Structures are given as structure tokens and as C-alpha cells.
Amino acid sequence: MRTQTTGPALQLPEKHYLNATYGIRSWLLTTDHKRIALLYLASVTFFFFIGGFFAMMIRLHLLTPNGLLLTPDMYNRMFTMHGVAMVFFFLIPSIPAVLGNFLIPLMVGAKDLAFPKINLLSWYIYVVGGLFTLWSMVNGGLDTGWTFYTPFSTLYSNSAVAPAVVGVFITGFSSILTGLNFLVTVHTMRAPGMTWFRLPLFVWAHYATSIVMILGTPVIAITLGLAAMERVFGLGFFNPAMGGDPILFQHLFWFYSHPAVYIMILPAMGVISELIPTFARKRLFGYHFVAAASLAIAVIGFLVWTHHMFLTGQSTYAAVAFSFLTFIVAIPSAIKTFNWTATLFGGSISFDTPMLYAFGFLGLFLIGGLTGLFLGALGVDINIHDTYFVVAHFHYIMVGGAVMGYLGGLHFWWPKITGRMYPEWLARIAAFILFIGFNFTFFPQFILGIMGMPRRYHMYPPEFQIYNVMSTAGASILAIGYLLPMVYLTWAAFYGKVAGENPWPSTGLEWKTQSPPLTENFEETPVVTWEAYDFHNRPDLGLDVPSGKGSPVVAPAHGDD
């Protein structure tokens, strides 16, 4: 069932944030969070293409066991730069910097974020960091793996390690400033009546993500700083010949990089928590539990980093403790999944594209998350650590989870961002293509891992070929699934059907203002008197609420203001 209402064609509002001012300076010097979000959209999409290009090279090369396309050194650069571009320059910023920036002030009822100029600064920092990394990519490339393990990265690699490390270091500050901005905004900029427990779960998710960003990112900064110093000046912290310890690098690196994966997934979970209530027209089951689970993931996520190091020869007791904590961190994600599923029961479900992405997320995150249990189990990890099983696991979560969440969110909020709808049927087809292509690409990699194929291999024994070919075939389908939205979303931004204020309709504050919004978001500061996702007490949505159902119109506020 489609959501769109029929009726006379709508008009775009006369004045909105896109036409408020013109010229390149008005974009490059903007402090409007919505324009900054679009600046980020352009830059993360650019890096997505870069990372995607490297992915294509990897999969083409791996069609044959003997690796005829690239030299070993070139292949090693391909997988490294694919990882660096995708992790640091696409996945970590994507949802927070694009959707978070755009929506959080709207969702809390504010005119902008707490620190608009710092927001713009964060984008420039991202760009500068990106430029350093691009410089590295074209001037010798990088072949250390995105994990930069020492002493290979500091002493042995013949690639452009220092500029890449400096680039990632710089971009980390973009992340820190974004997190800082979100935390303060949620604390001090909520509109009257918008109590903590009336906040959309998208905001809770970004709050939790921001905690991780500000606590974790400084640690990778200092770690990469030390590694760069070591490479350039020959300090010895990670060099065994000078008394240093390569494993110290791994501890410092993973202390951030594990929580970083929660930076990547929590915002996507936040998107899903918006999509499902909207397209099931039902409040999210267990709101408080889902909010608490987001915070729990953020906190416990800091306590599991050594599960990346079970086989480095470290203390057995430490490994046991970290494995235990790893299983504990899985529980809040399970709780969320059950709550999302329960929301569907008794709902009124439509299958618009964003909802298709939400369903895709549920299935793929389920597989990705559950396969984490195999890796967290010490006895099994001995066998599958550093094999393609790991590669498949994290792609299921990051691509099947985070990217699906990102695309679902882009589609869902595209009418708010641009004022126009994307073409629905084409979008649904693209979503299916993506889902099918994704599974063909990455499911065979679980099998490769079980069979024993290690990761980061430019050549492999011939018995692994069939699954590699399957994976590459899937990747070509996946690529189409990605290209289609890029094309039609761009087209729709200019020529799509005008959407109106609330096309779905959905319950968030962002839908109570024109599409696209004014620069100052709201004509008058909204006053909130309803709970999140409360379809039964929102006559303004124009839906058929059965009489006698629902709570009183003004729900008592609980939580602080």
C-alpha cells in the first residue's frame, strides 16, 4: 500500500533554506546546519565512490586464484585504501554528518545546532583530512591495511604512510566536533515540552554515538600521532628493537576502533527506529528499552576491544574477560531487534522504499550480528580469526546494516531535504537489486572463511575460486544497486514530485514544518505536548484513529526538561 495521498499537485514553498541565499560563498561559508549537511553529503559520496572503486579493483582481481590483474603491492594498496576511505571518510561521518546534522535541530525543535560555526569548521577539517589522505593515495598509495599495525606500518612499509595517517588524524577532529555539537544541542536546545523521553530515538541514537565519538576519537588521534612520529622521527614505542611493543599499538588502536564500529551502527539503528514506527503507523515497542540499549551499546562497546587481539599471545585471563564482555555487548542489539520486530505486530504496514530498506536492515543486521557470536567465542575465533569469515561479518553489519540504514534514511527524508519525492517504483527495484547483490557478494565469504581462506590475500589456493567468482558477480549487482539511487535521487531533487510538509505522514517535529524547511527551521518555536510516535493523538496527521483508543491528548511529561 503506498503512502502518498492523491490530490492537486503541491507547490514548493516560496522561501526555504536552499533558495534563501545564492552563490558559492553562501554555501562555503554557511552556518546553516542543513546546508552543512549537504556539503557533507557531497563529500562523503565522493569518498564512497573512491572506496567503491578500490572495492571493484579488489573483486575483479580476485576472480582468478593467481591474481593476474594487479601486482601484489598494488593489491595490498587496494584493500588498504578501500578500508581507509570507507571507514574513516564514509561510514563514520555518513549518517551523523548528513542526516544527524540536518535533522537533529529540527527534531528537537531548535533553530540550529548549539555551535553552528563549529559545525562548519568540522566540515572543513574533514575536507583537509580527506585531502591529505587523497594525496597519500595518489603519491605512492598506502599498503598497511586500514589497521596500520606496527612495526609494518612504521618500519617496513614502502608506501605513503605518513600523509595518510596525518589525514585520518585530522579528520578525527571533525568527528569529535560533530559529537560535541550533538551532545550539547540535545542537552540545551530542546524546544519547550520536548522532554528527554519524548525525543525521537534517532536523537537518542545520535546522543549515544556522540558519547563514543568524544571519548574514543581522541585516543586514535594520539595513537596515530605516535605512529606518525615513529615513522618519521624513528621513536621506538612500537619497535621491539628499541624496546617498544607492537602490541601496545594494537591496544591503543582498537580502544578507539572497536567503539568506532558502534559509531557506524548506532545512527543506522536510530534511522530504523524512525522508519518502522512511521511505516507501521505504530509507536515503537519498548521505547525506553531501546533508548537504554543505545546507551548500553555505547558504554559496553568501550570494554571489548581486545577481542580483536585474542591470538596475539596476550594473557589468557584477559582474553577470557574480553570474550565475556563481547557476548554481553551483543545483548542490547538483540533487545533492539526484538523491539523493532514487535513494533510490526498490530501495525498498519506499508512497503515504501524506506521500509524496504528497514526490512533489509533487519535481515542483514541479524546475520551480521549473529555471526559476531562466532568470532567472540574464543574457541571458534582461533580458527576463523583473520579469515574471510571476519570480512563477511563486518560487511554484513557495516554495509548490510549501516549503509542500508543510511540509504533508507536518505530516501525517507529526501522529501524534507529537497521538497520533492524520489520515483517510488524505481527506488523499490533498486532496493531489491541492492539486497540481492549484497547477499551474493558477502555470503560466499562466510564459506571462504570456514574453508580457511585468510584475508588480505592477493592470491589464493584454487579450491577457493568458485566462491570468489560468486562474490565478484554479486558485487557487480551491488554496484548497480548503489548507482541507481545516486542517479534518481539527484534527478528527484530537481524534478521529483513536490512532496509537501508531511508526505508519509510521520510524527516527528521535522515533519511539522515546510519541505524544504526555512533556514530558521520553524516560523515559531514549537511547543511539544505529545509523545514520540504517537499516531493516536495527532489529529494533524489526518489519519483514521479509531475512537475510544489512545491516551489523553496531553500526555504527562516524564523526564527532565
Add this chain to the structure above:
Amino acid sequence: MHRTGALYGQFKTLEQQKDTATLGMWIFLVTEVMFFGGIMLAYTINRHTYFHAFAMGSNTLSLGLGGFNTVVLLASSFTMAMAVWSAQTSRKKLITLFLSLTILLGFVFFGVKYVEYAQKFHHHLVPGKNFDIFYCVNNPAKCDDIDAADMAKEKEEIEAAAKADPDLNAHAQLYYSAYFGMTGLHALHMVIGAGLLFWLLKESVAGKFNAEWNNPVDIVGLYWHFVDIVWIYLFPLLYLIDRHK
């Protein structure tokens, strides 16, 4: 650029603006704790593993200069707090005075740091090709800024340390990498702090701060106190642990 004391567009009230800026500064300081924490962790682990070399490193630092700098920074935190108080009580001339004193003390700190760094350079204690922990002991004439009694003590200590740790030079270089890394990072933060203080000074001369609006003084104060606290950690970690003298 908005005038100081003006209400920025995204806020409803000056009160909200103040609360927001203050919370922002506190969260930023948390990130700084994590940033310094990483290198302090690396230092602490290595201190534990190579305690002979690191003890030797600590002993080559001047307790007098380090102690003096500690007092200087504590005093600067005091003058900073006085500046905040002056702003809160609308004592405009005093704000300028105390900010100036804080900046002055900051520069005294830099001066002493310069002397210390120059000494390290002179003594071949900067990590790199020329690093040599034995340099002064082997070339006392070149290290004429160390008096004879101290030189004898250092010779004794370094010989004991070298017996205990045959790789003394490599491990001492780790100490010095950490020393320059941590104090350098700290100094960089102080330079930024000094810049912020100069801006505050300019604004205070223009009479912008009073009991109604003194938030910038307050939050720069927070930053300055944090930089001071980092030094309070660095001083014992680098100068005092395992000190023999």
C-alpha cells in the same frame, strides 16, 4: 562576527547561550583528557617496563626549573580565577590586570621551557640520530652547564643504570620521546590558551565583560585550568618518580 555579549541566532536567551557554551567547553575538556590519556598510558607502561632508563631520564631533568614552572602555572591559574571573579563582580580594570598577569606567567612558563629544551638539545637528548644518554658523562666539557657535583652524581647513576639495562640508550630514548611528546603537546595547548587569553584581554579592554555577561572569561578559565592540571600530572610523572637527588 558577532559582538561579544550579543545573543546568537540559534539561542532563545543569553542564559541558554551561556549554559550551552559552558557545557561545550566541559565536553571538549573530556576529549582532551582522552587525548592526553593515551600518551600518558604509553608512558606509564614503558616506565614500568624500563624503570632504570626512565629513572635516569627523570634525573636528567632539572627539579628546580620544573618545580618553578609548576609554581608559575599554579599562580597563573590563581590569576585566571581572579580574572573570572573580577568579571563576575564587574571589576573591569581588575579583569584586564589579572588576564595580563596570567598571560605574563604563561610566557614565563614558555621561557623556562625554552631553556629546558635548549639544554636537552645541547646535551644530545633529543630523540633521533644524535640521541646519546651518555653524552654529558662522556664529554663533561661540552656540558659545562652541569656543575661538577651534579656531574659526578649523574655519572654514578648512569653507570648503575647501564649495568642494569644494557639497552639503556634505546630505552632512554623512549623516555625522551615521551617527554617531548607530552610536554610538547602541553606547550601547544598553552600556546592556544595564550591566544585565547589575548583575545579575552582585547575584549576586556573594550569593556565587554561584566556581571551580566562574563561567559567567555569563564570558559577560557576552564580551559586554562585544564592545561594547568595536565602539567600537575606531567610534573610528577616526568620529573619526580624515581628521583634520586
Add this chain to the structure above:
Amino acid sequence: MQSSLPTFPEQASNFASNVDALFSFILMTTLFFAVLVTVLIIFAAFKFRRQSEKEVGDDVHGNNVLEVGWTLIPTIIAIGIFAWGAAIYVNYRIAPKDTLDIYLVGKQWMWKLQQPNGRKEINELHIPVNRNVKLIMGSEDVIHDFYVPAFRVKMDVVPGRYNTMWFRPTKTGKYHFFCSQYCGTNHAVMGGWVTVMDPAEYAAWLSGESGDVNPVSAGEHLFTQLACVTCHLSNGTGRAPSLNGVFGANVLLADGSIVVADEAYIRESILQPKAKIVAGYQPVMPTFQGLVTEEQIMNLTAYIKSLQSQPVPAKGAGIAPASAGKK
């Protein structure tokens, strides 16, 4: 035996069946939940699909009983899986005493292995079936990893330290091994073959066409060449403790603590002799850092091990008396 799961390599070590069993258990459990949730989602999507354009769903806040239930049950299952995995791992990390010790050095981009009698191999490992084998591994440059899929075992090889791993091959045959930690250009080619043989065949292979020097005699030669013998007199009257019988024994240190003289202790004593001083002795031993290669350390260790059965002097061994308490 062949694993009952498809695409799994054959099970050729003592760990393999247990690891596969745990894997199967996790697979069954996760499959159960995955199917359950998927079926529920598909069912709900179908049953509660929108019937009319303005329809809304029910007004349900949640259900605390369900929340507690679906928190507790996964937690219990998770802890169960954790415990089983931890048990396998702890067993894997603590090698039994009676092992056939193979020394292994990884470097870019090859493996050098050495049998107890000195026979060296490159990228190949010959071992007897049904015997506990321990690999003592060092790296000359970057971090590598030794991985044998058919044995379900792997361990990083880290420069600056020894890592050990153990297993017991249960089936003769040839099994692939791989480098499993990215180490540069030829990481993917840094593999080889483990050949598990019947004990008689292994013995025959071991003694055949050696030409390589027995590590014990190489170590003995080094012991003299490097002048160790001038202090470590075997009769206990030297400036340093006799090394007879010391390997594997408890050593009493000057600070009162007791350590076991294992391979890591021997290596440390050679490279950083001041780290642990034996009680009753002066810290006069010079370091051999930079003077010996990893292989030479291994040969010296093999020689010192061979002194285990030599008569221990009444005085002048570093061995802790039986009466010495634990610290």
C-alpha cells in the same frame, strides 16, 4: 575424520572436532533465532499490511515481561557459548608438558622451522601423528601468524617475543598452512605444508639426509664460542650458576621470588641478564643482545635443555630448594 559440516576442512587435530562442535552449536542457535525473527517479520509484514490509506496501527507501548524475557534468554545462551569457547581456548593456550618442540621463525616472506634434532625445513613441517607438538615461534621482522585450517589452530608470531601454540595431529596427511596476519607484499604466498606421518616414517625422515647440525651440538659449540662456559661451570664453582638440570626447574631469584626456567626465561637471561638475578649471584653477566640471532638463541636453548639430565651440583645451581616457599 571429515567434519560433518559442509565446506569445512577435514579434522586433523585434537582440537578440530571440539571447535567444529562449538561452531555447529552456535550455528544451530543463531540459525534458530535468525529464522524465528525472520519468520516473525515476514508474518507480521503480511498479516498487518495496510488495508486503507489512512489506517493506523494499535497503540501499544510495550511489554515489560517480554523485555525481561528476551533479555535474559539470549544472555543465558550467550554465556553458555562463551563458557564453551573459553574452555577450548584455555586448553589451547596451556600446552601439556610432554611436547615435541619445534622452533619456528617467521620472516618476510617465509617460514624457517627446526626439528628437535636440528633438521631444518623451510615452509614445511613434518610431524608424527598422535604426538603433542608445541611450536615456539619468533619473528625476525613484522607480525606474522601461523594458521593450519585442518588443525583449527592459529597464533600470531610477534617480533620481540616468543609465542607458543600446541596441538596433537590425529590423522596422517598433508595439510596446508598459511600466514594469517598481513605482513606485506607476499603475505599471500607465505604458506606451506604440514606433513603428518606415522611415527616410524617420521623417525626415518628425521634421521635421513640431515646434513644440518644438530641444534644441541650447535648450541654447545656456541656455549664455548661465546664464553658462557667460563662462568657457568657445570660443577657449580663458577661465577654463574651451573646449568645442569636447570631447564624446567624452579629458580630462586635474588629478590626471593621463584620462576620456572622455561624457553622464555633462557632467552631473557641471554638478552637481558640483569632482569632476573639468581639468588646468591652477582649481576655480572653481559648481555648478548645484538650478538646472537634468534636461531642461535634457539640452539643455545636446545643445548641447555639437553643439560636437564646432567647431575646437578650440590652447591652452585640456581635451582630453588624444595623448601623454598612461593612468593
